[in-house]
Amino acid sequence: MLLSVESLKVSYGGIRALHGIDFEVDEGEIVCIIGANGAGKSTTLKALSRLVPVEDGAKMTYRGEDLLKYPPEKVVSELGITHVPEGRRLFGNLTVKENLRLAAFAQKDPKKIEQDMEFVFSLFPRLAERRNQKAETLSGGEQQMCAVGRALMSGRKMMLLDEPSMGLAPLLMKTMFEKLKEINREGTTILLVEQNARMALQFSKRGYLLQNGEIIMHGKSEDLIANPEVKKTYLGG
């Protein structure tokens, strides 16, 4: 198992957002966590990135390493787990190229940085065109490309994706998911959280259904998509 999480609990100011969830991700997989707004999807990813403190008793291991021993920047730089945050959160005052370069902050080998940047630009030619533009001038789709590109610059092992479909037109969304498939084929394991359950289940191999901070169902994505309850609540009937 590449990543395994056991009894993960997270509270914000006394209010519990995650009530002890368990899940696993295998090497090379695409796994999704679906659920409504406020179910705890983003919190799950933030806990993995160590951006939010977790309660005692939680176990999170990645390649046998205890994630809780790593500060957030080392989850990225040493373990190679990258996180594309909700709403992209690009550094709007930096150019596209600077955003990408910054994400390779811990990378010492300039050749590797060059190669990774070439890979990002070949994946998203649009970014290459806009490389010297400030990130705040990009369109929503371009911003999402840049956010994914940034994650690719930090590492290619595992990517946590928070709502990549948010704010994208259907066609752009489809293109984005195709690109993510391509990234996965190149060897990056993907854990995705999405409100757009249909898109996420079509894209992934396995899925978890999160409701009010608890995982209430999990299984193969094709089974979940066919499940009447999931259909009714999350796929619009």
Add this chain to the structure above:
Amino acid sequence: MSLNAFLQNLANALQWGSFYALIALGYSMVYGILMLFNFAHGDIFMVGAYIGLFVSTSLVTLSATGILPMAGWLILVLTIFISMFLTSFVGMAVERVAYRPLRAAPRASAAITGLMVGIILETGNLALLGAQRRKFPEIIAQSTFHIGQVVVTNTKILIIILSILLMIALHQFIRRTRWGMAMRAMAYDFVVVPLMGVSINRIAAMTFAIGSALAAAAGIFFGIAYPVLEPYMGLLIGWKAFVAAILGGRGSIVGAALAGFLLGFIEIFVAAIFPSTLRDLIAYSIILIILTIRPHGFFGEAYSARLRL
């Protein structure tokens, strides 16, 4: 005012502006990345001046006793570099001890902590070295240039040029290096900075280090221009530099540098026209008026969480 008098005052204004600008940069950088006013910064300027005093005195003595003869300019360069280096650790220590534990606390608490650190630095100096004033050594022999009827000392020219060079170096550092990039990113959105594999604590420490090093340079330059040091020398000049940082626009480093010089100009020219006892009264009334018209300073953004660096 005759042209000669104008030029004479201009030279003085540039020198004073250099002090304000170098100190204001430290306020602005720290605010830019941590949204925190480091009210101990004026006292870090004072500590920098004292470190400069000890470094230069040691070097001058070494040179004069013939153990290690050095030219005056070399002593000056070494004094600046060594003192900036040492003072950067003072800044990092202040960040580590006083601000990092309070990063999640209300900003007012952190501001008050800063004031207390300032008092500790002042009174610590007093306890360590006593209340007597210290004389900053003459590192390079003063000479004067006559340009027409304008008289300028070599040290004044040196101070202005070195200050501007330091500001250009800082600007290049922030624009071109990955550390500078990280500082700008942190000013924009510090929450996601760790997701880039960048340690927030290291960037914060570095920002304090750079700000303090620049304050040390200002301290040495001040010591060269006005060679008497005392533990409270950082108070008024620190507050005025803080005013410059606000006037420039919180978090804007170009703004802080320009406003520092502007402050120098206003003070010197007010003093040239009015009795010097009215200098600060009039000068800061002018600044108050500017701030009521432009409350966010020259380069600040209105009510924005986006900071400029």
